[in-house]
Amino acid sequence: MSSSLKARITSVGHFLPDDKLTNADLERLVETNDEWIRTRTGITERRVLKDPDKGTSYMAERAAREAIEKAGVDPTEIDAILVATVTPDYMFPATACLVQKRLGCTNAFGYDILAACSGFVYALSTGAMMIESGRYKKVLVIGADKMSSIIDYTDRATCIIFGDGAGAVLLEGTEDGTGVQDFIQRCDGDEDELLCMRGGGSKNPASHATVEEKMHFIRQDGKTVFKKATEAMADISMEIMEKNTLDSGDVAWLVPHQANQRIIDATARRMGLGTDKVMSNIAFYGNTTAATIPLCLYDWQDKLNRGDNLILSAFGGGFTAGALYLKW
Ligand code: UT7
Numbered sequence: 001m002s003s004s005l006k007a008r009i010t011s012v013g014h015f016l017p018d019d020k021l022t023n024a025d026l027e028r029l030v031e032t033n034d035e036w037i038r039t040r041t042g043i044t045e046r047r048v049l050k051d052p053d054k055g056t057s058y059m060a061e062r063a064a065r066e067a068i069e070k071a072g073v074d075p076t077e078i079d080a081i082l083v084a085t086v087t088p089d090y091m092f093p094a095t096a097c098l099v100q101k102r103l104g105c106t107n108a109f110g111y112d113i114l115a116a117c118s119g120f121v122y123a124l125s126t127g128a129m130m131i132e133s134g135r136y137k138k139v140l141v142i143g144a145d146k147m148s149s150i151i152d153y154t155d156r157a158t159c160i161i162f163g164d165g166a167g168a169v170l171l172e173g174t175e176d177g178t179g180v181q182d183f184i185q186r187c188d189g190d191e192d193e194l195l196c197m198r199g200g201g202s203k204n205p206a207s208h209a210t211v212e213e214k215m216h217f218i219r220q221d222g223k224t225v226f227k228k229a230t231e232a233m234a235d236i237s238m239e240i241m242e243k244n245t246l247d248s249g250d251v252a253w254l255v256p257h258q259a260n261q262r263i264i265d266a267t268a269r270r271m272g273l274g275t276d277k278v279m280s281n282i283a284f285y286g287n288t289t290a291a292t293i294p295l296c297l298y299d300w301q302d303k304l305n306r307g308d309n310l311i312l313s314a315f316g317g318g319f320t321a322g323a324l325y326l327k328w
Contacts, residue, residue, distance in 0.1 A: 004175045005174075005175055006128070006173070006174055006175070006177075006179030006180055006181070007128035007130075007131035007139070007173065007174075007180045008172055008173070008174040008178050009169045009170070009171060009328070010170050010171070011067045012067055012070075012167065012168070012169050012170075012297050012298045012301050013062075013063045013065065013066030013067030013070065013169075014063050014066065014167045014168070014294065015059045015062035015066070015144075016047045016165045016295075017048060017049040017164055017165070018047075019048045019050045020048070023044055023160075029153050029154070029159065030154060030156040030160075031156060032156050032160055037160050040260075041160065041262075042261025042262070042264075042282050042283055043161065043282055043283060043287075044283045045286070046163025046284075046285055046286030046288075047164050047286075047288075048148045049146050055089035055095075056085050056087045056088060056089055056095055056146045056149075056166070057089045057098035057099055057102070057144075059144050059146065059164065059165065060085070060098075061099045061102045062166065063142060063166040063168035064140050064142050065103060066168070067169060067170045068103070068140070073138060073170065075106070076107050077107070077137075078103070078105040079108055079136035079137055079139060080108055080109055080130055080136050081096045081099055081100050081103075081108050081110030081140045081142070082096065082110060082112075082113055082126055082141050082142065083096040083099060083111075083144060084112070084113045084123040084141075084142065084290035085119065085144050085289075085290050086119070086317070087147060087149050087289075088112055088114075091201075094111050094112040095144070096112055099140075099142065105140075108140075110140075113126065115290075115316070115318065115322075116289060116316035116317035116318055117287070117290070117292070117314050117315060118314040118316045118320035119316070119320075120141070120167075120293045120294055120312075120314065121185070121312055121313075121322030121324050122185060122322055123142075123143065124141050124180065124312070124324060125180070125183040125322070125324060126141075127140075127141040134173075137172065137173060138171070138172055139170075140168060140169075140170055140171075141168065141171060141294075142166065143166065143168075143290035143291045143294045143295075144165070144166035144168075144290060145164065145165070145166075147163060147218075147288065147289055148164050150216065150217055152214055152217040157222050158218050158222075161259070161260075161287045162287050162289070163285050163286035163287065163288050165288040166295075167293070167294020167297065168294060169294055169297065177307075178306065178307060178327040178328065179326070181244065181327055182240060182243065182324070183322065183323065183324040184236055184240050184243070184322065185320075185322040186320070186322070187318050187319065187320045187321070188319045189318060190319075191319070192317075192318065193221075194220065194225055194319075195220045195225050195316070195319070196218070196219055197216065197219065198215040199215030199216040200215075229316075230263050230266045232319070233263060233267045233313050233314070234267045234269075234270035236313060236321050236322070236323040237313040237323050239323065240311060240313075240323040240324070240325050241311065246309060247272070250309055251271065251273060252277065252305075252308035253277055253279055253300065253304070253310045253311070254277060254279065254310075254311050255279050255296050255297060255300075255310050255311065255313070256280070256293075256296075256312075257292050257293060257314035258280065258282035258286075258288070258292035258295075259282075259287050259316075260282070260287075261280065261283075263315075264278060264280055264282070279299070280296075281296055281299050293314065307328065308327070309325065309326075309328075310325075310326045310327075310328055311324070311325055
């Protein structure tokens with residue numbers, strides 16, 4: 001083990017279902033309109049995995065397969081698989097185990113990380129520590145969510161926001177100064193009811209009553225979450241910049257969780273970054289929860305240069321928050 005050993009993203013993969021759910025489609029489902037959705041959220045369409053036989057593990061596997069094939073890595077070389085998700089195929093076994101089997105990662109162990117929209121940042125920091133320890137050489141970090149499986153398509157407060165998708169990165173060790181430099185992570189369970197799914201766990205196991213009361217769907221107090229998210233994402237992004245003595249001129253890209261374009265803009269403003277330095281694809285995919293950040297990395301990978309300073313930043317249910325400083 002070397003103290004200069006860091007975890008570098010050596011490959012990125014993704015998966016997006018073909019089916020699109022547009023604002024016009026939503027106008028037919030709930031009392032809403034395209035203009036309201038676009039101006040309040042920045043979203044014009046989302047992807048939906050319609051095949052009822054396919055869960056989150058299918059998308060996670062597809063994204064991870066692309067990442068390892070691009071890297072030219074044999075599946076047997078993978079040491080660990082971390083899947084960030086709030087929509088696992090099952091409560092258990094972990095989605096990571098399903099991915100491990102289908103990819104043929106016969107030497108890997110894995111588990112799921114449940115931290116809602118901050119899940120990918122949490123999983124990436126965990127994967128980075130595995131690499132830095134010297135114990136593991138190749139770690140797959142996946143963010144994947146089939147949000148359509150927990151959305152009530154009669155609830156306009158949530159159904160307009162979320163979409164399905166997956167992104168995956170391969171982490172390998174490097175001593176050239178690039179890779180994960182630092183991260184800050186927080187959680188605050190004080191107001192857990194503001195963004196949650198109450199049914200299906202050990203507190204409210206599935207029953208006729210939980211189904212009738214719609215407890216297997218996501219519930220959100222949008223206005224309050226919006227305020228908290230706007231403040232927390234900007235705060236934690238500034239904190240990681242200050243901790244690493246970075247000013248806005250040092251940051252090549254903000255890679256924000258894609259919850260609402262107005263939250264992304266407010267975070268960038270506080271960091272002193274122009275829109276040309278902010279990754280945003282919320283218009284096309286909506287909020288894919290744990291998948292938003294790796295999907296941004298996938299879409300922007302050709303524009304990234306070795307050594308670019310990236311700030312990844314997220315806020316989500318829990319509440320959870322995370323910011324990670326990555327040298328590309
Ligand atoms: O990713 C995890 C973290 N999640 C987030 O960060 C999401 C945070 N929240 C949000 O993005 C926003 O709060 C929403 C997009 C959910 C809602 O936007 P908002 O600007 O906070 O709207 P609002 O809830 O304050 O509602 C404003 C108005 C209300 O009407 P009145 O009372 O002003 O007459 C709502 O009834 O807009 C109405 N409204 C809608 N109208 C058309 C609420 N939802 C809709 C809708 N279509 N879908």
